[in-house]
Every structure is written in structure tokens, then in C-alpha cells.
Amino acid sequence: MALSGFVLVGFVFVHMAGNLQMFAGAEAINTYAYQLKALPWFVLWGSRLFLLVAVVVHAWTAAKICAENRASRPTTNDVEVTKKSGWASLNMGLTGSILFAFIVFHILHFTTQTVFPEYKELTTHVPASDGAEVHDVYLMVLSSFGVEWLSAVYVLCMFLLCRHLTHGVSSMFQSLGLRQESWRSKLDSLATLYGWVIFFGFISIPLAVILQKHGAVEVFDKVAFDQVVPAAVSSSIPEAPTQ
């Protein structure tokens, strides 16, 4: 549980750092995406398999632990009160299950583009690809997060991830036997901080897109933005742009 969690904790940070290149412009994020996909197949698929195994092991052990724990305490108290534990620690199963569903949706949404197949038509060129056509991640992300409900789902799920990490990161050290009273509170604060850093890092993108859509800010390239994000009054799913 702790070891698979450790892998995933590290992954979300790298994922978030990669995503933030959205703010560096279309070329930065598209080159990054191209280079990731251009990795040797065994590195790319090896990493994907490694992450998949981590998710499956994490979910499977969690399900097993939950079932065992329910059996260990078949009757609940008439009065249920807690002294230490908060919402985050008591609802790891709930937040974890929702996040599992989110990961499946997220992969169908952005990786395989099954949810919105029109994303497949978004292509561009980057210097690194030597003239070959590459997928336009920049436009895909702008187009997605221009849809309010989709942005709301992502922000909500990132909040759940933040809560999950707050308990998970600190708990991970305890399970691995690496926590001590002397730095327990510092570790707990660090875990809380990590959760919020991940939260704000991830949501900054959908938030910026929505704000730009409503004319509050202008952080993304205006031409590209207007190409894929319809004006604020329209709430329909944006159509693929005509190239």
C-alpha cells in the first residue's frame, strides 16, 4: 500500500510539473508531449506498465484492507466520535474509489481521446519533430477546460486528490516505519502542503482557461484560445477547429 502509494505520489508531482508547461506556450507543452511519446517503446510502455501496476496494486490492497477492516468491526458504536482522525483519513476509501474512476475517465479523455474523438484532429508541428505532424495538446487542453462542467469535474477530483494525499503521504511514512514523534507534526504539515501544492498546480490550468473564457485574464495565446473555446455565453461542447 505504502510502496505503491509512494510511486503514485511521485508520479502526480511529475505529471503536475509537466502540465504547468501549458503556461509556457503551445510549443513548450507540445514538444514535451511529443518527446514523451517519442521515447523508446520499452521506456514508454515500461513506464506505463509500471504506473498501471502501481495503481492496480494500490487499489487491490485498499479493497482487501477495507474488507478485512469491515469484518473486524462488525458492530459500530451507538455514539461514534473521534479525537484525532479527520475527514481525509476516515474517507480514504471513498476518495480513492472516486479517484480510480477519475483516472479511468482521464485516460479515456486525454490519452486515448475516446470521450471526444474530435481531439484526434488537432495537430500541429514542433521543431523537435522534424516536420512530422504531432498531436496539439495545447489546443486539446484549452478546448476541454473551456467546458465549464468538465473543468468543475477536474477541480473537484483534484480536491479529493489533495485530501487523499494529505493523509496518504504522512501515512506512507508511518507504514514504512519512517515516522517519529519528534518530526511527526512537521511531516503532517509537509503532507498537507504537498496536497495543496498538487491541488493548486493542477487546477491552475482549468481555472485559467475558465477565467480567460470569461475575459478576466489573458494567459493563453489569444488566437489559439478563440479558435477552440467558444465565447462565454455558449455552453455547448466546442467543435474541432478547421485547420
Added chain:
Amino acid sequence: MKLQLKIWRQDGSEDPGQFEMHDLNGVSEDCSFLEMLDLLNEQLLENGKEPVSFDHDCREGICGTCSLTINGLPHGPEDSTTTCQLHMRKFRDGETITIEPFRAKAFPVVRDLVVDRSPFDKIIQAGGYVSVRTGSAPDGNAIPIAKQDADLAMDAAACIGCGACVAACKNASAMLFTSAKAGHLNLLPQGQAEKDQRVLNMVAAMDEAGFGNCRNYGECSAACPKDISLDFIAKLNRDYSVASVKKILS
């Protein structure tokens, strides 16, 4: 003081059990929680009713026999206090107090508020000891022990085995108890010889008894009348990992 008691009554482990309401008048705020229950039982006996069964022994907070989940908290609302050392002045006049047994599958109810905590004995039998040769007593101070280790071992040894940690845990995990008992011996030179085997066997006995898994809520330590630290759980996890790896490699 005037109190309304909502008390769990159960004939045995097979009986589903239910709550019973009792009014109790004239309770001194200086009496302990168990003395208050004694008053209730006297009242029940005078009225020809069956008294409420509950565990108690030393009534000095050192034996670990008393239990009770009081208003949802094992040993009641006071920190670092056993039920026998809890006084009625900690409650309000006219308050309704809910009294339940320690709830866990591994602790079946014997009767009313009495639960069978013998699975703890099984954990101790699995490794909560050091094997020593019999014979003449060794010289005092023949084995040097660092002060900090001795202090830490004493902190762990303070566990009275009452089971509040299990009752406080939403998963009825016995990690705090097991870690205190294993940690106490693993910290001392006398416990080193059997350290790995002790940890593996005690954890196996704990799992076999049907206790749940630790999810690091911290409720156990908060409910512990002897303030056993969560550090001992971290230490148990550490010792268990090392022992498991050694077992695989050997």
C-alpha cells in the same frame, strides 16, 4: 447528581443485545465512574432486577481490567485516564451517558459490558516474552542499557493491555497494543536474540485473532490511558519489514 444512563445489555455473544435506559439519582460528583455503576447495580438489585455486568479489578488505573466505551470514547472523555479513574464531576448534572462494551469481532461480548480480551493473551504468547535460562539471578547492572533506550522501553511497558486502542479504532486494529509489547522487548538487550521471530509471530497472532489493519487514524494513541505513542507502531512496521526481508533471504 442526576443521571440518565443508556446502557448496553447483552446475554452472551450470540444475543444481539440492546440498550436499556436507567435513571440514577443522588450520585456524588466525587465518585468514580465504576462507583456510579455500583450504585446503579444496588438500585437494580433492590428492585429485583439483574445487575449490569462490567469488568473491574484494581480501581487504581494500573491493572487494565476496566473497559467501557463512554459516550463513544473508550475509558470516557478524559485523556490518559482509565474508566476507574474517571470521576463523575467530568459529567454534567442531568446528562444522558451512553455506555457500550469495547466493540470488535476479536473481543466477543461475554455479558453486558464484559468482553473477552483473551486474544491479547494469544498475541503475548506468540512473542511477548524473552526466553531466559533458569538459575541464579544475574548481577544487577551486568548488562548496560542506554538511558534513552531504558526510558523508551519503559514507555512501551506502560501498556496495561486494556484494549482501548482496539475499541477506539474504526477497524478494531490491535497495532498499538502489539507494537507496545513487541517494542518494549525489542528495545532492550535481553530481547535482541528473539527480535525478528517475536515480531513475525506476534503480528501473525494478531492477524489470526481477527483484528483489523492499521490505517493510521491515530485514534488508538488518543484513547490510550497510558499514552502509548504511535512511534511504536512505526517501529513495529520497521522491525517487521526488516524481519520479513531477513526471512526471505535466509
